Amino acid sequence: MGTISRRELIRIAAASAVTLPSAGTPATTARLQAANRRRAPEFAVAEQVPEVFTSLPSGSQELRGVLADRMRINVEGRLLRIDADACLSGFVRRDGAGSFDAAWVGEHAGKFLDAACNALRYCEDDRLRHITERMAQALIACQEPDGYLGTYPATRRWTGWDVWVHKYNLIGLLSYYELTAAPAALRACRGMGDLLVRTFGEAPGQRDIIGAGEHMGMAATAVLEPLCKLYRFTADLRYLEFCEYLVRSYDHPHGPRIVTTLLESGRVYRVANGKAYEMLSNLNGLIDLYRLSANKTLLEAVLRAWENIVRCQLYRTGTLSAAEHFQPDGQLLTLQSSNVGEMCVTVTWLQLNWRLLRLTGEARFGHEIERTVYNHLLAAQDVSNGNVSYYTSWAGCKEFTDALLCCVSSGPRGISLIPQLACGLQQNALFLNLYVAGRMRCKSDGVPVEVVCETAFPAEGRVALTVKAERATHFTLRLRVPEWTSGFHVRFGEHTLAGIPGQLLDVSRTWPRLSTLDIDMDMPTRVLPGSPTHPDYVLLQRGPQVLALEQALNPSVPYLHRVALTGGTVTPRSAALVAGWGERQVYEVDGIVGLPAEGDQLRPERRAVQLVPFADLMNGRVWIARADRMRSDPPAVTAFARASLSVVSLGLEPTADGQTPTDIAEFLTDEDPHSFCTVNPQDFGLANYLGSPRGRRGDPVWFAVMLRSPASISRIVFRHGAVSASGGWFDTTEAMPRIELARSPIPTSANGAVPDNSKVRWETAGVLEHYPRSRASTPPTLADGQLFELRLPQPLEVYGIRVIGRAGGDYASCAELSAYG
Structure with missing residues (x-):
């Protein structure tokens, strides 16, 4: 009999993981199998600060209604359909050349295991149990003899996201160990823990963990969370000491200074580079370490972060972040261009509130759990198939996907937590x-x-x-x-x-x-202001749910962004059942709708409009115009559409004190002539992260707007941003800025956020002839917001427009890029 290689063993296990047993397994058989499984393991170490709220034990509750429906969709649509081979591919092929994709691909197996184990704790499912066991076995089989369980070849170990991948393998396998008590799972976790302890630290010959992770080390130090749990299961003091080292490392040179900054400023925007997902992951770990150490400084730092988030960063729908970062206090960007509410952030924020509820039993943390669950968490799930929206903005069409992406793997973790969030013992x-x-x-x-x-x-x-x-x-x-x-x-x-x-x-x-x-x-409906970021708009919140205008339910409303409330008390009425909408909530309110009329102004008409909970929205918008601010001009066909820039910033470094980011693509289509966006060709962006050389001063830059479906246009408007001595204009020495059109669909990244310009054919529509002549170092005479227009000889159907030219000074600016029919 021949020897089976480790790689072949992994392949066989992965193939088994996607072979589903019959869905009709008798309940008696399932109960017998459950009875024969190992008893859940006990923690070896008691916490110094015990939790006051504990979720009900497994099998102690059965939920019905909307949350149970979403949990079922999560299992049937996502977890039972996991692509095990794709989840494990980075481990199987780690000895290859490596690529950008390999950087993150290792996190998916651990995220799946955590979500699947949560789902199995709530309700046994032989099909899911089978997949979960096979995934765990295949993942463990990938571990190297020294404990390494990452996706990087030996020459690239401990760079980029390597420690981060180990974090999720620890989370997933520890969750699996809690469910099954499988000794192999704990051995694998100890192997990873031992390797981390040997590799990183303050002793001679050890590495500094800050240099082993992106976002000023926060991606690497986030391993704090599962190492706290590993210590509890093993009582191995080395793991606790390593957790304390991770917190000390925050203050190393180039470190994120998480605790120090929060205690000094109380502002998450000022912590490191403001990257929300990685920072929240560290905050979860700090709570776990506080329970082990009773170090009140850790709890104080987390509570200061929480209070600042709720006061200045929190969306009414229960998510955080734009462009994956915390923003300057009070600036809540909401359009698709701003990549609002990364699902990873939504879930990690939910986990933080769950930890704080368990720790304190305070109602305020339960309130934030309710806000997130009934709004942004469910909003990012497609009820028809369980797909997940990577980002979930307040306007436009949801961008659901089944691609193997970090947020698509995080979504099931959040939904699988619902039973543990619903009720407990205190x-x-x-x-x-x-x-x-x-x-x-x-x-x-x-x-x-x-x-x-x-x-x-x-x-x-x-x-x-x-x-x-x-x-x-x-x-x-x-x-x-x-x-x-x-x-x-x-x-x-x-x-x-x-x-x-x-x-x-x-x-x-x-x-x-x-x-x-x-x-x-009482379930009151509140009209909440959009100020300071969106002063012309309001939103409606009924009970815990934010409501939104759904395009499919308002076919006679030509422009959802030209709808206002009539004023006074707003009392939504339950609408009659709508075909294709099932029994989901639909409400009707009296509004004012702008309708096409002769001339260049819309005709306002009182009309009932229909809204749905944001959690059920498919294509529409949360914002509703204030009656006294409703615009009467026909909107551009590109109004509020997704925009993109030639340099996609990753925000790897902190924003300098006193400065705020200005590369905000949302400002191109937000209909506000006073907001503007900039592009600096010298900034480090996604293309450079992928290996392209960094741009130089004076290189061409562009601002673009993408459409999901073709639109007929006859004129394009480019409105200039602000000009200063350091930049903000186009250099016309070699060529005038020009307008280009995309006549075919624009391919994007799997999350819908980044256009693949290598596959787009941009055609020149014309140059901006009236743009003032200028040089690279001398700003021209331009008024802030100055308008330039290009009229086409005949209407054309397009999928996108962009303005392109050489940046004058350090950067170019744009306040509006619009196309009209």
Whole structure:
């Protein structure tokens, strides 16, 4: 019999992982198999600061309603359809030449394992169990004898995202170990942990971990989170000491100074380079280390970050970041061009609030969990197939994908957490954090108790609870009173209790064997201002849900960005069932709609418009114009479309003190002539990260706008940005700036964000003849926002437009690039 190589073993295991057993496995068989599985392992180390909120044990709850539907879609559409070979490809082929893709490909297996194990803890599924076991076995088989489990060849170890990949392998395999108690999983984790401890540190011959990760080391130091858990399972003090080293390394030269900066400034925007995902990952690790060490400095730093985020960085839909970074305080960019709400960030923010809820039991963290779950988390999932939106903006068509991308792998982790977020135990209390239909089981002083919840929340605010106890028993039912409600009343028997918004309400009593409790919470609709970033607009929030205009439900509304509210109190009415929309929530409000008319102005008309929860939006917008600010001019066909720049910044370095980023593509299409965007050819961008040489002063730059479907245009408007002595204009010494058109679809990256210009044929439409003559070092006489127009000889159908020219000074600027029919 021949010897099977390690690579062949991996290939066989990966192939097995995608061979699904029959979906019709009898329930009795599943129960027998579950009974024969190993008991979950115990932690070897107790925490110095124990958690006060613990999720219900596995199998202790069954959820129904909208959240249960989304969890089912997550399993059926994503987890059961995982491409195991793609997840493992970076490990199998690590000895190859290596590529940009290999940098991240290693994180997907660990993310899958974590999501799948969460799903299996909630509900056993033989198909998913089979895939999960095979994925874990195949991943473990990839480990080198020295413990290395990354995707980089030996000559490139510990560069780029190598430690980050180990972080997710640790997370995934530790989650698998918690579920199965498989010794091989813990051995693999110890091998990785031992290798990290040997490789990085402050002893002679060891590497500085700050140099082993992107974003000023934050990608590498994020391994703090799983190493805390590895210490708890093993009681190996080396892992705890390594965790403390990681925190000390924050203050190494070129380090992110996470704790120090937060304690000094309290602003996440000023921490390192402001990269949200990696920073939040470190904050999660700091909470875990605080529970092990009781070092209050760590908790204080995290709470300062949390408070700054909620005050200055948080979107009403429960996400953070634009262009994957925290922005200057109060600047909330919302268009597709700004790559809003990276799914990885949404999920990691959710995890942070879950940790803080478990640590403190405070209602404010439960409130943020509710906001994120019912808005941005669900909004990034395609209900038809489980695909995920990498970024989820407040305007435009959702850009769902099934590609193997970091955010597509993060989404299932967030949705799989829902059962653990819904309710839990806090001392002798059953804590209801989310109001979800279903049933929950626990014990009070050894007495089995079942609570059945009937509700259509968040469509309505009525909740009926039935409490069943094996015998009369005393315990507390702890209810989170939503911050947004204007009235919260609990009735049982002849008693009525009133809750205070944003706080907890305890119902403490001796419960008979059978009793009922009714909760009534008002579901007010609030009109919230868009200022300071979007002062001409408002948004509607009903209960916990942000509402949005859906194009498919408003076929007679030509421009969703020319819709305003009528003023006064807004009371959404439930709309009749709409074909193709199922039983999902649809609301109707009275609005003012701008309709085409003779001349160059729109005709306002009162008309009912339909809205849906942002979580269900497919193509539309959150922003609604203020009645006193509604524009009457016909919009450009490119208004609010996705824009792109010749240099795609990765933001690897911090923004200098006193400066704010100006390379904001959203400003090209936001209809605000006062905002402008810049491009500096010398900036380090995505193309340079991929290996292209860095640009030079005076190189050509461009600003572009892309359309999802072709539009007929007859004129293009380019509005100049601001000019200063350092730049902001086009140098016309060799050529005038010109307008170019794309007549065929523009291919993009898998997440829809970056155009593949190597595959685009740009045709010259004309030059800007009236642009003032200028030189590379001498700014021309240009007014900020000065307009230049190019009229086409005849209408043309296009998929994109761009203006291109040589940057004058250090950079060129653009306040508007629009095309009109």
